[in-house]
Amino acid sequence: MSTKLELPEGVPPLLTYYIYMTAGCNLACRHCWIAPQFLRNGGTGGHLDFELYKIAIEEGLPLGLSNIKYTGGEPVLHPDFVKMVDYATEKGLSSRMESNGTLITREIAQHLKSHTAMSFISVSLDGVEAATHDYMRNVPGAFERAVRGISYLVEAGYRPQVIISLFKRNVPEIEAFVKWAVDMGCGSVKFNLIQDSGRGTQLKQHEGVAVPEYIEIGNWIEKELQAQVPIPLVYSWPMAFQGLSQLNHDRANICGVFNILGILSSGHLAMCGIGTQEKDLVYGRLGEDRLADIWANSPMLQDLRASMPGKLEGVCRDCILNQICLGYCVAQNYFATGQLTAANTFCEQALEAGLFPVSRLRNLQPT
Secondary structure: OOOOOOOOOOOOOEEEEEEOEOOOOOHHHHHHHOEEOOOOOOOOOOOHHHHHHHHHHHHHHHHHEEEEEEEEEOOOHHOOOHHHHHHHOOOEEEEEEEEEOOOHHHHHHHHHHHOOOEEEEEOOOOOOHHHHHHHOOOOOHHHHHHHHHHHHHHHHHOOOOOEEEOOOHHHHHHHHHHHHHHHOOOEEEEEEEEEOOHHHHHEEEEEEEOOOHHHHHHHHHHHHHHHHHHOOOOEEOOHOOOHHHEEEEEEEEOOHHHHHHEEOOOEEEEEEEEHHHHHHHEEEOOOOOOHHHHHOOHHHHHHHHOOOOOOHHHHHEEEHHHHHHOOOOHHHHHHHOOOOOOHHHHHHEEEEEHOOOOHEOOOOOOO
């Protein structure tokens, strides 16, 4: 049982790790915002050492650590994946996972459900048609393997979330995709918007959905499609655009950046996976730097805590939801501008197009 450390004034507890398990991936997704190495011939491209992982947990527990999200690359590629989830469970930590689903076997699904504290699993699936998904994932047969992985999770007793990243090609499939998810036994559908980083930059330029259309789709999903289906539909856009029912019941779009730390496959500690793209958001390394010192004293983390939300800029400064939303995604805002306090690009473009909800602004004429 780890003794809780008394944190300095102004330093919040460290509640969650986002662990980017591998530097590589067995798929080459066109939209991937951190662009891991595509592994044509097996391997992991480099993965988090198990001993560093143990250090992360031992040093994180006294700071308040209670939850881990495993992601990638692809977490199931990691040779010690199951062992690592088992270890976290032994230490009293709950966990969740984001996966492409292609490597999930019946045995893995049953073990996770029966023997670990992994309570929630999301699987990415970018269309109801195999051709659409395989195009997005850049690997033939990815759809068939992902669906098989989802079926094993359902069979084991999970109600997995399926995540679809919206681009021009799969927008017409949304309604059929949601029906498929319901029939499959999935617990929710999350709609991601393509991010302008990693491989997503090129996809967004050539096959992306413009902000006005994203807003139209989001309103349709939340106001009409949701009423037709029995599972939650989570549209991943800034809080200012969410209807009252979503604001009252849905906190899935809140980053929680004050209480999260990313661990990259190299053992480096970062804001999140954006550390693979933006080195200024890397704070140190496990085994070399003491976690408690980084969490309390990293200049970037201190700047984040001192600046947010009071120093947010642009439309985010004037948004009545900024104390909760915090600019929606600080990492992407920083990647786009080099400023922690920069306004969210989606919100800025919506404002310029006259589509930002004026009811969410403190001033109808923001300066």
